[in-house]
Amino acid sequence: MKWIIYISGFFGLFLFNNVLLTMLFYRYDPGISNSNNFPLIVPSLLVGIALFISRSSAAILQPFIGYSSDRFKSRWGCRRPFLAISIFPLTFSFILLFLPPKFSEIGNFFYLLILLFLFFCSLALYQIPYLAWLPTIAPTDKQRIFVATLLGVSSLLGTAVAGIGSPWLTYHYNFEVMAFCLGSLGLITLLIPLINLENETEPIEKRYSFRQSFQLGWKNLPFRIYLGGIGSAWITASILSVCPTYIAVALLQKQIDFGGIINGIFLLSALLGTALITLIVRRWGKAKTFQISMFWSAGILLILGLFSLWFKVPQLIWLMLLMLNGLGLASIFILPNAMLPDIIDNNKKFKKNLQAVYFGIRGLLIEISVGFGLFLAGILLMLGNTKAQPQGILFSLIIAACFAFVSAGFFSFYRIQK
Numbered sequence: 001m002k003w004i005i006y007i008s009g010f011f012g013l014f015l016f017n018n019v020l021l022t023m024l025f026y027r028y029d030p031g032i033s034n035s036n037n038f039p040l041i042v043p044s045l046l047v048g049i050a051l052f053i054s055r056s057s058a059a060i061l062q063p064f065i066g067y068s069s070d071r072f073k074s075r076w077g078c079r080r081p082f083l084a085i086s087i088f089p090l091t092f093s094f095i096l097l098f099l100p101p102k103f104s105e106i107g108n109f110f111y112l113l114i115l116l117f118l119f120f121c122s123l124a125l126y127q128i129p130y131l132a133w134l135p136t137i138a139p140t141d142k143q144r145i146f147v148a149t150l151l152g153v154s155s156l157l158g159t160a161v162a163g164i165g166s167p168w169l170t171y172h173y174n175f176e177v178m179a180f181c182l183g184s185l186g187l188i189t190l191l192i193p194l195i196n197l198e199n200e201t202e203p204i205e206k207r208y209s210f211r212q213s214f215q216l217g218w219k220n221l222p223f224r225i226y227l228g229g230i231g232s233a234w235i236t237a238s239i240l241s242v243c244p245t246y247i248a249v250a251l252l253q254k255q256i257d258f259g260g261i262i263n264g265i266f267l268l269s270a271l272l273g274t275a276l277i278t279l280i281v282r283r284w285g286k287a288k289t290f291q292i293s294m295f296w297s298a299g300i301l302l303i304l305g306l307f308s309l310w311f312k313v314p315q316l317i318w319l320m321l322l323m324l325n326g327l328g329l330a331s332i333f334i335l336p337n338a339m340l341p342d343i344i345d346n347n348k349k350f351k352k353n354l355q356a357v358y359f360g361i362r363g364l365l366i367e368i369s370v371g372f373g374l375f376l377a378g379i380l381l382m383l384g385n386t387k388a389q390p391q392g393i394l395f396s397l398i399i400a401a402c403f404a405f406v407s408a409g410f411f412s413f414y415r416i417q418k
Contacts, residue, residue: 003147005196006137007154009083009130012189013123014158016094019166019182020119021241021374022263024051025381026256027098027175028112041100042108044385048378050113055371058120059364062128066360069129077198082129084194090122091187098179124363126190131359135341136198145338149278152334156271159333161185163263167245171257218361222416223343227362229410230336231369232403233294237332238373239380239400240301243393246381250390251308252315262322269323273330281335286342290335291411297328298404305397336362342416373403 028047030038042050065082072078093115100108138147162182169178218224244266245259252258273293280289304321307313344358376399383392 002137002196003150006133006193007147007150008189008192009126010151010154011158011161012186013127013130014155015162015182015186015189016090016119017123018159018162018241019094019178020097021238022163022245022259023166023170023175023178024097025242025378026245028100028108029381029385042105042112044378044381046105046109046378047112048375050109050116051378052371052375054113054116055120055367055374058117058124059367059371061121062124062363062367063357063360065124065128066132066357066363069132070357079129079133079198080194080196083126083190086122086125087187087190089118090126090190091183093119093122094186095179095183098175120367124367128360128363130193131337131340131363133198134337135344137196138341144341145278145281148334148338149274151337152274152330153271155333156267156274156330158189160264160267160271163244163267164260167248167257167260167263171255220343220346222346222414223358223361225410225414226336226339226343227365229290229294229407229414230362231365232407232410233290233332233336234366234369235373235376235403236294236297236301236400236407237329238370239377239396239403240329242374242377242381243396246385246390246393247318250385250387250393252318253387262319265319266322266326269326270330270333273326273328274334277331277334285417286335286339287411287414287416290331290339291408293328293331294404294408294411297325298401298408300325300328301397301401301404305394305401308394308397309391339416346416 025044025047026038028042029040029044069078069082072081074081076084097112097115097119100111103111134144134147134151138144165182166178169181244262245256248254248258248262249256277289277293280292284292300321304313304318304325340358340362377396380396380399381392383395384390385392
């Protein structure tokens, strides 16, 4: 039961994060001409810059949050207090992002930048202690794979609700109703893990300074390889997360709510892919499975992007290839969280001191990677994001494929066989 309570938090995190990835670009830059008559608030290039600056700035705090959580002591534990203080600012900033004021373009840019910084700081304050709680909740390798799979399913469900619900609510109501409905749902699911009580932590024999902790984590070679592979994968995922709404409206010439159908197809295939990945892990291990899945997704994205530049690809082919791509990207939702405790265990001498620091360092790199991916998406979409000029969307798929190949390449050097 404690595992079911625990994974609800991941639903809320992915719900909030993926509503932003799915709808924020379209909220502020829906294209010069669109059937819903949404106004241009901030150009996509500036949205990408705001996302990159805010995510990267907030990411710098993540190792400090991890370090503080490892050293924190209270009657409520060392993880739960961090979760509790982050939930309400996270929810409020999420809702306000979709309620921009009627400022000038530059005024709206700074409004967006400030709220995004608050959102990502609050997200880090919740996410790092939350994930650092995992080795305690699931202490054995078998338990970690099982709980990581549950986390993967929970994150996929959160992503599905975000990807399907946000375009549907926006089309049938408006952005404001969408933000309030999904914001309320996210708030409830983020509160649920606080029901769990923390186990008593083992006494730490030696305390390290923040600098020493960071250095000890970074010296772990499998950890550095893991960071390179995971970081590249998240650049791929962040670029792709922006595309469904634009694919629906500009390439397939549908209404905005068809973006929810595209997300639903993609996420359903990813959910099916979790079962396939679990089977492959038993035979090949976590790292090899992740590498195979990245090669698979990269090939499909490259084919789809290149062919669509020169030929008109039928809608059915688009949907089939996106479904196949989802099978590959399912590994991003499961394997990174199952692999990191293995890496921490690999550094046996210091693992009790550095659990949250590892997650904080990873969080720093992932946030910078996602921010960079969104910045790239903003630049690429400036090349064309309308029915008449969709080239920017197609180039986004091609660049996403390139980073998936890079991710697979990193794991060729990974040596932990679990």
